Amino acid sequence: MLVHGLGGSATNWTDVMGLLRDRVDAHAPDLPGFGWSPPPPDANYSPESHARTVVDVIESTVGEPVHLMGNSLGGAVATLIAARRPDLVRTLTLVSPALPVYRPRATNAHLPALAFPFIGQRLLRRLGRFPVEARVRATIALCFADPSRVPPQRFEEALTEASRRARLDYDADAMLESLRALLTSYFRRGPATLWHAAAQVQAPTLLIYGLRDKLVDPRTSAKAARTFRRSQLLVLPGSGHVAQMEHPELVAAAVRKFIDRVGSRDIDLRPVREQHLARKAEML
Numbered sequence: 386m387l388v389h390g391l392g393g394s395a396t397n398w399t400d401v402m403g404l405l406r407d408r409v410d411a412h413a414p415d416l417p418g419f420g421w422s423p424p425p426p427d428a429n430y431s432p433e434s435h436a437r438t439v440v441d442v443i444e445s446t447v448g449e450p451v452h453l454m455g456n457s458l459g460g461a462v463a464t465l466i467a468a469r470r471p472d473l474v475r476t477l478t479l480v481s482p483a484l485p486v487y488r489p490r491a492t493n494a495h496l497p498a499l500a501f502p503f504i505g506q507r508l509l510r511r512l513g514r515f516p517v518e519a520r521v522r523a524t525i526a527l528c529f530a531d532p533s534r535v536p537p538q539r540f541e542e543a544l545t546e547a548s549r550r551a552r553l554d555y556d557a558d559a560m561l562e563s564l565r566a567l568l569t570s571y572f573r574r575g576p577a578t579l580w581h582a583a584a585q586v587q588a589p590t591l592l593i594y595g596l597r598d599k600l601v602d603p604r605t606s607a608k609a610a611r612t613f614r615r616s617q618l619l620v621l622p623g624s625g626h627v628a629q630m631e632h633p634e635l636v637a638a639a640v641r642k643f644i645d646r647v648g649s650r651d652i653d654l655r656p657v658r659e660q661h662l663a664r665k666a667e668m669l
Contacts, residue, residue, distance in 0.1 A: 386443055387413040388435075390457025390483070390627070391567070392524070392560055394420030396542065397456065401629045404637035408644065409452060414442045416459070418559025430562035432458070432570055432579075436465040443473050452644055453588075456480040456629055457601065458567055461579055467590075468582035476647060477613075478591040478640055481601040481626050484579050484609060485571035517547050530597035530625035539630075583612045589647040590616040593636060595624030617643065 387398040395413035402411040415422035416435050425434060439462060443451055453474045455463030460482025467474040521543050525532045535543075550556045570579060590613040594606040603620065610618040619639050621628050629636045 386439065386447065386451040386453050387411060388439055388453070388455040388459030388462050389413070389416065389419065390455075390459050390481075391563055392419070393456070393459075393627075394546065396420070396546070397627065397630055398454075400539075400633035401637050401640070404633060405641060408641055412442065412446055414439060416462075416563075418555060418563070424555045424559060428558075428562070430559065431566040432461050432465055434566075435462045435563075436469070439463075440466055440470055440473065450475040452476045452478070452640075454478040454480070454629075454640070455482065456627060457483045458563060460484070461567060461570075464579060464582050464586065467588050468585040471587045474586075474588045476591070476644060477586060477588045478593065478643065479609075480593045480628050480636065481595060481598055482592075482609070483567060483601060484583065484605060486602050486605055517551060518544060521547050527599055528626045529631050530595060530623055531631070534631050580608075580612060583609065584614070586613055586615075588615070589643075590614075591639065591643045592616055592618045593628055593639065594618070594620050595626060595628050595631070596620055596622045597624060598626045600626045 387395075387402065389395060389397040395415050398411070398413045402413060405411060417423065417425040417438055418430060425438075427434075435458070443466075450473055453463050453467060453476070455461070455478075457480075460479040461484060463477060463479060464482060464484070467477045521540070522532070525535055525540075525543070529535065570577075575581065592606060592609050592613065594601070594603045596603050606618055606620060610616050621632060621635060624632050624635075
């Protein structure tokens with residue numbers, strides 16, 4: 386189960402899914418408000434709400450523990466799922482997960498500005514005046530270390546998708562509200578923090594960071610490797626924020642090796658499943 390990042394869609398995983406098709410039966414949902422999914426009925430774009438959506442997809446579509454992967458916002462969502470529903474996660478792979486950092490850099494300082502009410506809408510309206518192709522190229526330049534690595538076919542697909550989404554009346558809301566909810570979660574304290582959730586993850590975890598990431602500080606990788614209990618860390622020197630798109634062969638090879646080494650073992654998830662059911666019964 387592969388979860389895309391902020392402003393992305395299921396197609397962010399197309400190349401990795403193709404490279405792993407002989408090893409896993411892959412599913413990549415569009416989070417509510419993104420891709421082809423409609424906005425959530427309750428207008429809740431929080432990471433927790435996105436996590437509940439993915440849990441519903443796992444339970445209804447797969448019905449058994451999955452190899453869960455997430456990029457950026459999808460990495461935060463996947464972390465919450467692995468922490469709170471360990472019975473559903475066999476392994477966890479995170480590509481530049483959007484875990485809390487408190488020192489913006491010059492390359493991502495626009496994100497807090499977008500999160501402010503009125504300012505964010507104004508900035509997006511101003512951005513909307515630029516041609517769609519210019520916006521797509523700007524997004525690629527922000528997310529890729531080397532924009533020339535985008536194949537022409539993928540660029541045309543991104544252009545078509547951006548043109549379609551520009552006509553949707555909820556496109557800006559999905560982007561802004563998801564960003565605001567994510568940044569708001571950064572300032573929680575105690576058990577509600579994403580770092581606390583990361584420390585609770587029991588599944589073997591593969592962490593993949595791009596050393597030239599402009600959005601998630603790659604220095605966060607050291608803290609992530611210390612926080613996730615059973616983690617392996619892979620840093621790609623020539624990659625940006627979306628390594629699964631910029632270097633799909635490297636990411637797929639790392640995931641294949643990771644799954645073959647730790648994910649194919651006969652892991653007995655009955656104890657954690659029983660614990661989850663017991664907690665659910667207590668809540669009822």
